[in-house]
Amino acid sequence: MSKLTLQDISRSLNISKSTVSLVLNGRGDEIRVSKETQERILEFAREHNYTVNRLARGLSRGISDLIGLIIPNISDSFYARIATSIEKNARLYGYNVVFSSSGESKDQESELIQSMLDRQVDGLIIASSQKNDEDIRGLKRSNTPFVLIDRRYPEIETNFVGVDNFDGIASAVEQLILAGRKRIAFISLKPGLVALQERLEGYIQTLDIHGLSEDQSLVRELAYENIESDMPHIIEELVHLPKGVDALVFATHFLAAAGLRTLKKLGIKIPEEVAIISFGQMSAFDLIEPPISSVIQPTDELGKKAVDLLVQNMKNENHGFENRHLKTCLLVRESCGLASAVNKVLK
Amino acid sequence: MSKLTLQDISRSLNISKSTVSLVLNGRGDEIRVSKETQERILEFAREHNYTVNRLARGLSRGISDLIGLIIPNISDSFYARIATSIEKNARLYGYNVVFSSSGESKDQESELIQSMLDRQVDGLIIASSQKNDEDIRGLKRSNTPFVLIDRRYPEIETNFVGVDNFDGIASAVEQLILAGRKRIAFISLKPGLVALQERLEGYIQTLDIHGLSEDQSLVRELAYENIESDMPHIIEELVHLPKGVDALVFATHFLAAAGLRTLKKLGIKIPEEVAIISFGQMSAFDLIEPPISSVIQPTDELGKKAVDLLVQNMKNENHGFENRHLKTCLLVRESCGLASAVNKVLK
């Protein structure tokens, strides 16, 4: 049972393809096709449940109603949430989304972008590996609408939707300070994603403001590949410093998870010995003893904004670039010490 | 800078479209185009970096190289992992994947399937809401290759890849029995997904075999919408039964999460008072005190098998239906009591 085409309808009804097409696209009245003809067409289409071939329509109209989504990894709960939101919002605008994981690889990302373009996607949403300025510049040149999310290239002017890393981390550090912590370490990743830089910046400046900067930096950065293996050394090293540390701020949720694993193994008490805050949440942070405080990123909003921005760009040709940094929110739980008491005072 | 087309190349080089097309598709030798001509074409294409318009190719060949993926919710870590695997494997075969979340809604799912078909996807992978036998039957009739994952319709013969729920739960229950538990409750969801039925079956039969069936059932089922609100009542009711309970088996990871939240609130000790096992994992199960035992579902393999099966179906027209139930594996941690000791004995 091969699918019914416009041709078929046209022939069966003895009405020209163009009329059928117009009517089926709801432009019957506009073009003033007689009610009667319209009825016949609609009726027939419904009866034989005709649906357009979007490949054909796409080719003809030069659009695909497809949005490409490229992210490092959808298994990551952060990106998974964003993807959900993007898909949902894209659908509202009539777009479907094709997604691919780049695995943080520049080459992979490059190929994916190309493959999406071959598919004539109308626009692209990318959480880039951030090693790929070539392609990003290429995209700009090609005039393909796209918006970067989460990861950006400061030196390239593009649309971008991310979170306010600086403020987010600042609120976390301040919370720790409020709880009386003075030796606050910051554990991050090496490669140097802009987002992580900003978090680092936020950490440093907040300590500064509160006069808590130390001569010896309490910042530690590990390589993505050896998080699990290096975390124990780093934490041991930190707690064994002459003055030790009394709080740890993790730059991402999976670092926090690794850190917690280590702390548990070392038998270090949270928050008595060290308080903990994670930038980014994990679904089980409230089940851990003590529950883990975290900086919550507004993933739903992020997805929505990204789609809104993209759609706006796809409609108008006026390419003004927009940058949005969404506010995070601090979820204070016991892991940062004095949680509830302080929390209440704050409000 | 509008994109370069075959036409353009053909005209610029004064070589016919067909030759150009053939060469560019690597069939130059096969058709015996002279080395020289081939070189010229390839050279020109590379230089002006030509890439096919897959919309056009698709229309012409009647294929889109697109696989549609419909799942209840990609934010769910289980589906997120599967999606990752599916996308990765699909790409190996040269397919891109369009995904959509059905939100467990029959209507939504229905629309999505239709919309994917309009897009001429070559095949579909669906984790169905399982309320949608109509569409599934329709798909069969339409001869669209598709494979169901995780959720199936026992009364419809289709391709299916899921896990061995019966065995999975049996191993969990047996582990609890080994640990000396006798009053083992089973907490599940109401709607009655086949997978959950199978888990229930596994639970019941395992208890039976070990002579542990009780007069009064220890099975409790809650509605998806009120998990958080009903869980406390259910657990309180269970522990206050005349003979109480000494173990809880959760039918899914998020039920386990809700259960843990409740147990924590009630101050019930794990595993001393009740032991816990969850069917399905969560990334932080090892961070909880005590670490939570769980039945691990082979998501990577599941995704791969689904794609393999689908591709096989898309290639051959011979539609034999296959059902695969992948083995789960039991990850024994402290929450089920006696973990390590018993575990070692088992090996």
Place this chain on the structure above:
DNA sequence: TTGAAAGCGGTACCAA
């Protein structure tokens, strides 16, 4: 108010 016809960018068959 309706129809004819020219694309959209490729593919593939048949001739030359």
Place this chain on the structure above:
DNA sequence: TTGGTACCGCTTTCAA
């Protein structure tokens, strides 16, 4: 070896 050409299914302009 290469070129011509008829589609694929739909949109859209122009003429009738």
